Amino acid sequence: MNPDELGALIAGSGLLFGLVMTLVSVVIPIVAYWKIIGKTGHPAPLALVILFPLAGLVLLYWLAFSEWPALNRGRLAPAPVPMPPPVYPPAPAYPEPPVAAAPQTPQPGFRFCTGCGVSLEGIERFCANCGKPVNPGG
Numbered sequence: 682m683n684p685d686e687l688g689a690l691i692a693g694s695g696l697l698f699g700l701v702m703t704l705v706s707v708v709i710p711i712v713a714y715w716k717i718i719g720k721t722g723h724p725a726p727l728a729l730v731i732l733f734p735l736a737g738l739v740l741l742y743w744l745a746f747s748e749w750p751a752l753n754r755g756r757l758a759p760a761p762v763p764m765p766p767p768v769y770p771p772a773p774a775y776p777e778p779p780v781a782a783a784p785q786t787p788q789p790g791f792r793f794c795t796g797c798g799v800s801l802e803g804i805e806r807f808c809a810n811c812g813k814p815v816n817p818g819g
């Protein structure tokens with residue numbers, strides 16, 4: 682390797698190192714500033730300001746002390762108006778449904794013998810007084 686090649690290699694290494702340092706110290710911060718400024722509501726391309734010497738410091742302080750439009754949007758948004766309760770028309774007055782009548786069961790003890798007219802208990806098959814067959818259910 683002659684001195685010229687060595688010099689070229691060193692120069693190339695320095696150039697590569699310079700590119701890497703540029704990437705780390707400029708491009709990566711620009712990406713972060715871009716995202717942060719965008720979230721504040723300011724135009725995100727303001728991040729490119731840090732390409733100028735000392736401008737990054739100024740931009741940082743400007744971000745720290747400036748009003749953020751994103752916050753103002755939330756502050757100035759009108760408070761949500763609570764929904765009024767829905768007003769329903771009064772329900773029509775329906776008549777009370779008729780209470781279902783209890784099923785009529787044959788009441789024993791309220792029958793009378795058709796022969797002699799004596800009161801029957803309703804369970805016997807023949808009249809105890811005259812012996813006439815009692816009509817069941819009648």
Ligand SMILES: [Zn+2]
Pocket residue numbers: 794795796797798799808809810811812813
């Ligand atoms: Zn009888």
